[in-house]
Amino acid sequence: MSGKKEYQDIGRIVKYLNDHPKCKVMFMVGAGISTSCGIPDFRTPGVGLYDNVSKFNLPFAEAIFEINFFRENQKPFYTLAKGLYPGNFKPSLFHYFMRLFHMKGRLKRVYTQNIDTLESATGIEDEYIIEAHGSFRKNHCIDCNKEFPMELFKKVLEEDKGYAKCPSCKGLIKPKIVFFGEGLPDEFYDSWDKDKEALQSEDQCLVFVAGTSLMVYPFAALPEDVPEHLPRALINMDPVGDFLNNPRETDIILEGTADEFAEKIARDLGWFDELMRISGKQDSKQKTTSVKTSKNQSNKTPTESVIDEGGLCSTKEDKELFAITEKVRNLDLDKENKKDEQQ
Structure with missing residues (x-):
């Protein structure tokens, strides 16, 4: 994208809002808005999550999020979950960009494919956030669907002794993340049906689509359902989905990172200082970094009754998989992959 074209497109967004x-x-967002936080996306060659877990003994890369595979082998997902659990990461500049609209009373909804809960970590109220693929926010039994305490599940992960089991039916416990083979939450469908109908009668609303490949349905169909009289703005490394296959005259496409354009748009709106203040950043060069959470020291809730000792063990494979999640958190995988190629 030329500098002139980019400037004009940002100007169109700013003019529309003003x-x-x-x-x-x-907002309709995907993993690309969280990569600057230290969380990998799924499909980027060499550094994406699937590309890196595929080197382990999985039948296919996506198996780590496949419900039938999880029933047979919990170790890969549990080890990965330990490294990606909420509290380990801070929201990106783009997350706080969304928060700005919420603070100004101009946020309609955030539809997110992400499971990292970083949208709510900025302070956006839950009623505005629809987690299409679930999140780490809650845990449940995959058999009886009974909820399982978050702190207890976190403790199971940290102690690394086994996997959590339901105290009622002894079924497996996992976060309420939508795995392949599971349906999306009813909340997603109910909310979109209402919002889609409301958009038909609204004469002004701007829809941002950011950091997503638009490859996973039904989420990928959301931009297609936006009425043609309303403008859509894509912020992504490349045009994707409906923006590529059925572009509209009113579409705005900004090719680059979500943080980059959050800053540029905020500057032109006169919101830059406020964005820096709420995000805790000093300047545009400051990057978000992952932080480790302290271990839960509480001994009030025993974990022995909800842990199956056979689930996780200190095998070489487990340690190698956990090492991968650590590298993922520090975005050091690209360098590591180059080493592998040379060997």
Whole structure:
């Protein structure tokens, strides 16, 4: 994208928002808005999550999020979950960009494919966030669906002694993340049905689509359902989905990172200082970093009754998989992959 074209497209966004001061904004986001936090996306060659777990003995890379595989082997997902659990990462600049619209009363909804809970970590109220693929926010039994305490599940991960089991039916416990083979939450469908109908009658609303490949349905169909009289703005490394296959005259496509354009748009709106303040950043060069959480020292809730000792063990494979998640958190995988190729 040329500098002139980029400047003009950002100008179109800013003009639309300024010309329509009561205009609400909707976000549809994916893993790309969290990569600067130290969380990998799924499909980027060499550094994506699937590319890196595929070197282990999995039948296919996506098996780590496949419900039938999880029933047979919990170790890969549990080890990965330990490294990706909420509290280990801080929201990105783009997350706080969304928060700005919420603070100004101009946020309609955030539809997210992400499971990292970073949208709510900024302070956006739950009623505005639809986690299409679930999240680490809650845990449940995959058999009876009974909820399982978050702190207890976190303790099971940290102690690394086994996998959690349901105290009622002894079924397996996992976060309420939608695995392949499971249906999306009813909340996703109910919310989108209402929002889609409301958009038909609204004469002003800007829809941002950011950091997503738009490859996983039904989420990938959301931009297609946006009425043609409303503008859509894609922030992504490349045009994808409906923006590529059925582009509209009113579409705005900004090719680059989500953080980059969050900063540029905020500057032109006159919101930059406020964005820096709420995000805790000093300047545009400051990057978000992953932080380790302290272990839960509480001994009030015994974990022995909900742990199956056969689930996780200190094998070489487990240690290697955990090492991968550590590298993922520090985004050091690209360098490591180059070493592997040379060998």
